Amino acid sequence: MLDATYRDEQSIPDHAAAFEVMRAQFAAHGPSLEAHPPVAVGHRVVHGGARFYAPTLIDADVERQIDELAVLAPLHNPANLAGIRAARAVFDSVPHVAVFDTAFHQTLPPAAYTYAIDAALAAEHRVRRYGFHGTSHQYVSETAARFLGRDLGTLRQLVFHLGNGASVTAIDGGRSVETSMGLTPLEGLVMGTRSGDIDPAALVHLSRRAGYTIDDLDALLNTRSGLAGLAGRSDMRDILAGVAVGEEAATLAFDVYVHRLRAYAGAYIAQLGGVDVVSFTAGVGENAAPVRAAAMATLGFAGIEIDPARNEAKERGVRVISTDASAVTVLVVPTDEELQIARQTADGTERCRPDPRPSPGGSVPDALPDLFHADGVLFDLDGVLTPTAEVHMRAWKAVFDDVFARWDITPPYTDEDYFAYVDGKKRYDGVASLLRSRNVEVPWGSVDDDPSAETICGIGNRKNAAFAASLRSQGIAPFPGSLAVVEALHAAGIPLGVVSSSKNAEEVLAAAGIRSFFRVVIDGVVAEREHLASKPAADMFAAGATALGVDPARSIAVEDATSGAASAAAAGYAVVIGVDRGAGADALRAAGATHVVDDLGVLLPAARTDTSETA
C-alpha cells in the first residue's frame, strides 16, 4: 500500500494532536484508512520491569502498571503512556499491544542482572538490571545471522545500539546474556544527554557539597550529561563537526564516548569467551563512521579488523565493514524497531490478521509467490524500485518555470501540462508539444546542442542535466516495501538483477543507495551497446537472466508496466509479478503478469503467512 514517503514538519503540542495530524496525512496522501483500516496498534514501551516479558494486550490494568514503572524510565514511560492513551481514543475498536524494550533481556543470567547491594532491599524494591533497546538488539542480531547465512544458535554477537540512548548487548546463540543499561536506561555507555556509568558516590558528593536534591541529580544525569554535558550539544553530527575543526570540548566528548565503547567491547568479548559478529545500529551506529572506526581500532587482538573504505561507504541496507581477512565480521545493520514491533503485535493478537476482503480493484493475489526459493529475481527500476517519475517531474518543472519566466509565456507551467504534453513522450517531442500548446515556436536544434542552447534539443538536454542534479542533491528514496523485499532477498543470498530501459539506471540506483544489492544491471546503455530490442520484446529480460546466470523458468520478474510484463513473459519467466502503480491489474495480467500486487511488501515472509491464511 505504501508507495511513497511524505515528509511534513510542524510543531505538534501533544500525542492526541499528533494522531489527528497523522490521520490528515493519510487522508491527503493515502492509503485510505477507511479502505485499509488498521487491525491493531503496536506500542513501544521502554520499561516493562520483571512483569512483562512478551507482547501484551493493553487494558486499563496494563496502563496502570506502565504508569507505575515510569519512576524507572522517566524519559520514556510517561511519553509511551501518553501515546497509548491518545491512540486508544482514536482507534478505539482494535487491539492495542505493548512491546517492551526490556522483554528481550529476560534471559539475562542472575550474575548479569544482580547488583551487589543488600539482597533483601534489592528484592523488595526490584532493584536489578533490566536492560533496554531489546526490540532493536533482537532485530539486529537476527538480521545479522540471516544476512551471513549463519545459524543464530551458534553465534556469539555484540550489538551496539547507538542512538540518543545507547546500549550494547552480548548475545549468545540468540539470547541476551549481558547488556549495558540497568535498572533504568541511564547506566552504561555515554549517550546524547545521559551520563552512562558514573561512580554512585559522585551523587552523594554533589548532594553533600553542592546541595543537589534528588530531582536535581535526576535531571543532571538524564538531561544535562553525556555529549551535551561535555560539549554543549547532544547530536553526534555536531560533535564530529567540532572534532573536525579541532574544538577541545568536542574532541574530549568524542574520546570519552569512544573510550567507553572500547571498554565495553573488551569486557563483553571476555564474558562471551570470544565473538563472531559485531553489529552497529541506530542513528550514530549506522551513520558515524569515525565512531565505529575508533571504537574498533584497538580490538585487533580479538580478531577485529575494519576496512576503512567499507566503513566510510554510504550505502543503505545491511553491510560488512570488516576486511575479508578479519576473523570477526563487523556489520552495519539498520535497525527497524517499528517493523519488529509490528511483527510482535501481529504475533501478540489473534484479531490482528489483515482484512480478508480484497483491496479495491481486487489486486491482492489469491496465492502469493515465494520469492525466497527462486533461482534469481529481476526487477524493473522506475516505478518498481524507485518513484523516479517524481524526479523527472521536478526536473521538467525547474526547466519550464525558468523558460516561461524569461520568455513571459502564459499561463504558467503546471503538473497538468506535464501529463497532457510531456509524460510518455520522447524527451524532445515533449518539449515541442508543450511549447506548441502556448503558440511558441523554437528551432529544433540537434541532439548535441549545449544544455544552454535555446532550441528544443537544448531545452531537452537542460532537463536531463536538471534530472541528474536533482538526483545528486536530493537523492531518491526507494519505495519502502520494495526496499524491504530487496534487503530481505539479498540477506537470504538470492541473486538479484535490474532490467530497465532507462539510461540513467546506474545514477538512480546509486542515488537510492541500493546499487550494491544487484549483481547485474541491464539498462538502456547496455541495450544500445548490445543491440537489444526494447520491452515488450523478450531481449531485455532474457539478457538479465543470462547475465545473472539463472534459468528464467525458475526465476521471477517484477514489473509495473505492461510492456515490461510482456517482455518477461516472452522471455519465459516462471513468475511475473505486476506491481500496480496505475497501469491496472487487468492490463498487467493481460500483458503476462502471473500475479499482481499493490506493494511488494506483501511478499515478505511475515506478511505472506497472514495473507495466505486469509486468502
Ligand SMILES: Nc1ncnc2c1ncn2[C@@H]1O[C@H](COP(=O)(O)OP(=O)(O)O)[C@@H](O)[C@H]1O
Ligand atoms: N549522519 C549522522 N552522523 C552522525 N550521527 C548521526 C547522523 N545521523 C544521526 N546521528 C545521530 O543519531 C542520533 C539519533 O539516533 P536515533 O537512533 O534516531 O535516536 P533515538 O534514540 O531518538 O531513536 C542523533 O541525535 C545523532 O546524534
Ligand SMILES: CC(=O)OP(=O)(O)O
Ligand atoms: C531506552 C532508550 O534509551 O531509548 P532511546 O534510545 O529511544 O532514548
Ligand SMILES: [Mg+2]
Ligand atoms: Mg532509539
